[in-house]
Amino acid sequence: MQPAIGIDWGTSSLRATLLDADGSVREERARPWGIRHLPQGGFERALSDICAGWPDCPVIASGMVGSRQGWHEVPYVDAPAGLEVLAEYATRFDAGGGRTLSIVPGVRDAVRLDVMRGEETEIMGALAMCPDLAITSQIVLPGTHSKWVNIREGRIAGFSTMMTGEIYALLTQHSILGAMIPAGMPSATDWPAFDNGVRTAHASGNAGVLTQIFSARTLALESRLERAAIPSYISGLLIGEEWRAMLASGWLASSAPTLVGDARQCTLYQRAATTFGLPQPAALSGTAAHGAWQVHLALATQRTGAADPSTQEPA
Amino acid sequence: MQPAIGIDWGTSSLRATLLDADGSVREERARPWGIRHLPQGGFERALSDICAGWPDCPVIASGMVGSRQGWHEVPYVDAPAGLEVLAEYATRFDAGGGRTLSIVPGVRDAVRLDVMRGEETEIMGALAMCPDLAITSQIVLPGTHSKWVNIREGRIAGFSTMMTGEIYALLTQHSILGAMIPAGMPSATDWPAFDNGVRTAHASGNAGVLTQIFSARTLALESRLERAAIPSYISGLLIGEEWRAMLASGWLASSAPTLVGDARQCTLYQRAATTFGLPQPAALSGTAAHGAWQVHLALATQRTGAADPSTQEPA
Numbered sequence: 224m225q226p227a228i229g230i231d232w233g234t235s236s237l238r239a240t241l242l243d244a245d246g247s248v249r250e251e252r253a254r255p256w257g258i259r260h261l262p263q264g265g266f267e268r269a270l271s272d273i274c275a276g277w278p279d280c281p282v283i284a285s286g287m288v289g290s291r292q293g294w295h296e297v298p299y300v301d302a303p304a305g306l307e308v309l310a311e312y313a314t315r316f317d318a319g320g321g322r323t324l325s326i327v328p329g330v331r332d333a334v335r336l337d338v339m340r341g342e343e344t345e346i347m348g349a350l351a352m353c354p355d356l357a358i359t360s361q362i363v364l365p366g367t368h369s370k371w372v373n374i375r376e377g378r379i380a381g382f383s384t385m386m387t388g389e390i391y392a393l394l395t396q397h398s399i400l401g402a403m404i405p406a407g408m409p410s411a412t413d414w415p416a417f418d419n420g421v422r423t424a425h426a427s428g429n430a431g432v433l434t435q436i437f438s439a440r441t442l443a444l445e446s447r448l449e450r451a452a453i454p455s456y457i458s459g460l461l462i463g464e465e466w467r468a469m470l471a472s473g474w475l476a477s478s479a480p481t482l483v484g485d486a487r488q489c490t491l492y493q494r495a496a497t498t499f500g501l502p503q504p505a506a507l508s509g510t511a512a513h514g515a516w517q518v519h520l521a522l523a524t525q526r527t528g529a530a531d532p533s534t535q536e537p538a
Numbered sequence: 539m540q541p542a543i544g545i546d547w548g549t550s551s552l553r554a555t556l557l558d559a560d561g562s563v564r565e566e567r568a569r570p571w572g573i574r575h576l577p578q579g580g581f582e583r584a585l586s587d588i589c590a591g592w593p594d595c596p597v598i599a600s601g602m603v604g605s606r607q608g609w610h611e612v613p614y615v616d617a618p619a620g621l622e623v624l625a626e627y628a629t630r631f632d633a634g635g636g637r638t639l640s641i642v643p644g645v646r647d648a649v650r651l652d653v654m655r656g657e658e659t660e661i662m663g664a665l666a667m668c669p670d671l672a673i674t675s676q677i678v679l680p681g682t683h684s685k686w687v688n689i690r691e692g693r694i695a696g697f698s699t700m701m702t703g704e705i706y707a708l709l710t711q712h713s714i715l716g717a718m719i720p721a722g723m724p725s726a727t728d729w730p731a732f733d734n735g736v737r738t739a740h741a742s743g744n745a746g747v748l749t750q751i752f753s754a755r756t757l758a759l760e761s762r763l764e765r766a767a768i769p770s771y772i773s774g775l776l777i778g779e780e781w782r783a784m785l786a787s788g789w790l791a792s793s794a795p796t797l798v799g800d801a802r803q804c805t806l807y808q809r810a811a812t813t814f815g816l817p818q819p820a821a822l823s824g825t826a827a828h829g830a831w832q833v834h835l836a837l838a839t840q841r842t843g844a845a846d847p848s849t850q851e852p853a
Contacts (some may be wrong), residue, residue, distance in 0.1 A: 336756045368714075368752060384752040386713070393708040398701070399683075430787035431746035433779055437683060437699040441651045464748055472745035 224523065226280045229515025230270070230324075232288035233257055233341055234367075239273045240512035242519075248512060250277075258287050258294075266294040267319040274322065281522070282318065283515040285327040286341035289314070294324075299331035299338055305378035306347050310521035327518055332381050339382060341511070342370045346379060348513030349483045361480035363504070365462075365488040367392075371469055371480070383474070387461045395454045400439050404453050412491070416452035420459020421498040424467050432464035462495045470499070482506040539838065541595045544830025545585070545639075547603035548572055548656060549682075554588045555827035557834075563827060565592075573602050573609075581609040582634040589637065596837070597633065598830040600642040601656035604629070609639075614646035614653055620693035621662050625836035642833055647696050656826070657685045658694060663829030664798045664822050665692060676795035678819070680777075680803040682707075686784055686795070698789070702776045710769045715754050719768050727806070731767035735774020736813040739782050747779035777810045785814070797821040 224244050231238040235257035241250045256262055256269045266288070274282070289297035297314045309327050318324035329340035342364050350357045357377040364370040367388035373380040395401045424432045439456050442448035448456055469475055479502045482489040489506035497503050539559050546553040550572035556565045571577055571584045581603070589597070604612035612629045624642050633639035644655035657679050665672045672692040679685040682703035688695040710716045739747045754771050757763035763771055784790050794817045797804040804821035812818050 331756075336753050336760075338756050338759065383749055385748055386752050387748075389713055390705075390708075390748070390751075393705075393712055397708055397712050398704055428787070429744040429746075430783040430789075431744075431748070431779075433700055433702075433705070433746070433748065433776075434698055434783050434787070436705075437701050438651050441646075441653050444653065445651075461748075464746075468745040468749050472743070472749070474745075 224520070226278055227516060227519040228274055228277060228280060228282045229512040229519075230273075230282060230284035230288070231286055231341060231344070231511040231515075232284050232293075233286045234259055237269060237273060238511070240515070241277050242512060242516050246513070246516040246520075248509075251512075258290070258292055270318055270322065270324070271320040279321060281519060282322055282324045283313075283327065283344075283518050283522075284324055285344035285511065285515065285518075289326040289329060290340055293326075295326055297326045297328045299329045299340075302330050302332045302382070303375065303378040303380045304330045304343065305376075306517055306521050307525075309343060309347065310518050310525055313518060313522065325518070325522060327515075330379050330382075332383075335381060335383055337382055337384050339370055339379075339384070342366075342372070342382075343379060344514035344518065345483055345510045346372060346374070346514065347517045348510030348515070349481070349507050350374070350377060351513050351517050352507060352510060353481070356481060361474075361476060361478075363465075363480045363482050363492060365482065365484050365492050369465060371465075371474060383469075385465050385468070387465055391454075391458060391461050394436065394457050400436070400443075400453055400457065403440065403443050403450050405450055412458070413449070413452035413455035414494075416448060416455040417459040417491070417494070418498060419448075420456040420461075421463035421466075421495045422459075424460050424463025425499055427464075427467065429471060432460050432467065435460060458491065459495065462491055463498070465492075466495055466499045466501070475501075479504045483510055484508065539835070541593055542831060542834040543589055543592060543595060543597045544827040544834075545588075545597055545599035545603070546601055546656060546659070546826040546830075547599050547608075548601040549574055552584060552588060553826070555830070556592050557827060557831050561828070561831045561835075563824075566827075573605070573607060585633055585637065585639070586635040594636060596834060597637055597639045598628075598642065598659075598833050598837075599639055600659035600826065600830065600833075604641040604644060605655060608641075610641055612641045612643045614644045614655075617645055617647045617697070618690065618693040618695045619645045619658065620691075621832055621836050622840075624658060624662065625833050625840055628833060628837065640833070640837060642830075645694050645697075647698075650696060650698055652697055652699050654685055654694075654697060654699070657681075657687070657697075659829035659833065660798055660825045661687060661689070661694060661829065662832045663825030663827065664796070665689070666828055666832050667822060667825060668796070671796060676789075676791060676793075678780075678795045678797050678807060680797065680799045680807050684780060686780070686789060698784075700780050700783070702780055706769075706773060706776050709751065709772050715751070715758075715768055715772065718755065718758050718765050720765050727773070728764070728767035728770035729809075731763060731770040732774040732806070732809070733813060734763075735771040735776075736778035736781075736810045737774075739775050739778025740814055742779075742782065744786060746783065747775050750775060773806065774810065777806055778813070780807075781810055781814045781816070790816075794819045798825055799823065 237256040313325040315325045362372045372382040544555045552571040628640040630640045687697040
């Protein structure tokens with residue numbers, strides 16, 4: 224198989240992985256060049272820079288780079304959606320500097336009125352790394368816009384987004400709670416405050432966590448919560464709310480979901496799950512590049528499949 | 539009775555009302571001089587400016603002016619709290635320019651870990667305007683930090699805060715949803731979008747509205763929600779969430795609560811209540827000045843009460 228470059232290109236960052244002919248990772252690079260923070264020269268310059276010196280091979284990109292604000296808009300495909308349809312609707316174009324770029328489409332859930340871009344590729348990587356997940360499973364991808372995803376027969380069957388990471392940033396940066404946080408506070412999680420937030424979310428019951436967010440102010444006013452620990456408490460409240468809401472909606476099946484994403488984020492979700500009395504979920508990281516490799520394989524199969532009977536399976 | 543000046547002094551605005559000897563409103567003034575936006579000369583200059591030309595009489599102030607960031611910190615009194623305790627713990631001091639200012643304390647709910655400043659005075663005004671509310675009632679004060687309040691025997695028995703107005707501002711100004719709203723859009727409510735938001739909050743059931751906020755993005759991407767109507771939809775979602783959460787928590791008694799606050803805000807809450815199948819709540823406006831007048835009366839009684847037996851009721 225030809226090597227490939229996998230690109231995870233979101234709103235705030237750009238990550239590239241050079242994959243060897245067997246799909247293993249040879250080198251990883253990251254730049255703060257999200258689609259809203261491009262360097263001089265825009266998308267083309269950003270791509271040629273991050274791939275500088277790498278071999279001439281296909282580039283598979285996913286994420287907001289395929290949105291209307293991105294490089295080339297790639298329409299969403301509807302769930303249920305698996306690897307074949309993602310490869311079929313990937314948009315391929317000349318990206319300059321002799322490179323050809325394929326952008327993976329995002330997925331739309333027409334029932335829940337929801338969309339994802341980038342997570343579909345991470346999920347395909349996770350399914351390749353743990354084939355047991357492909358039959359029937361539930362996957363949670365923490366993030367700015369957390370996704371809770373149902374998998375059926377290798378496909379993304381449906382999903383639901385919670386804006387947890389974004390609301391955390393709004394509350395800690397722009398709200399009356401943010402104004403109480405000392406400047407230059409350390410970014411390490413204060414675990415007792417985080418656990419307290421998760422327990423408060425759990426105890427909020429069906430009323431939910433929006434009735435509890437103001438408690439951060441009252442606790443801090445009464446010196447029962449260190450001001451530097453307010454972000455950890457809010458983090459616990461909001462991540463706890465994800466578990467609370469998904470339990471209340473009946474989304475969670477009997478087995479624990481699998482976490483996919485940044486290792487530090489996954490640790491927070493694991494800890495919150497156990498505070499809810501749930502079994503600790505397994506966590507997978509670095510799945511985006513593996514997903515890009517799967518799309519690369521599917522694209523190669525599609526390109527040669529119909530023309531070369533030897534690659535077709537017997538009927 | 540001596541005339542008085544009632545002052546409602548919050549984070550973002552300053553309102554003053556000159557009250558005649560019978561408690562009726564003679565004149566109202568408003569300035570954008572919240573405690574974080576004071577003019578040159580600070581609190582003293584702001585007060586003397588807004589009261590310019592008014593008679594020399596007691597000034598009763600409530601709101602964030604009594605917080606640590608305000609003019610003079612006045613500690614919270616614990617619920618249950620009625621007019622007598624608010625007057626007893628009001629802090630009186632020389633405000634310069636020959637004026638004496640009394641700041642009404644805020645109220646703390648030690649059970650729900652919650653605090654209010656300013657709403658306690660609005661509530662006292664509402665109870666004076668509608669004495670039926672005093673025995674047992676529920677009052678909702680919409681705002682940046684909405685308060686859902688239980689009244690028992692003329693006292694604030696307990697309450698719960700939802701940061702609805704603040705979260706609305708964060709989502710419409712700083713989030714990915716805000717970035718979709720056209721600049722210079724009109725501030726009038728788009729009623730179909732508002733109703734759609736309320737219905738979505740209602741349908742979210744026990745999962746709650748944080749699972750639904752991202753739907754604003756998807757609806758707009760699919761042109762099923764006008765971008766200019768995104769604020770109205772988010773407003774409906776968040777106000778609907780207040781009704782949903784309070785119904786789910788069992789807070790709402792059989793009779794409808796009474797709304798107290800800005801008339802336009804109350805209209806939104808009334809409309810959302812009927813979408814939830816609840817009877818339309820009554821709404822009272824302009825209660826802060828009436829509450830200041832009640833505190834003025836109670837202060838006068840306290841000052842003369844013990845010294846002058848003629849003002850005491852027979853045992």
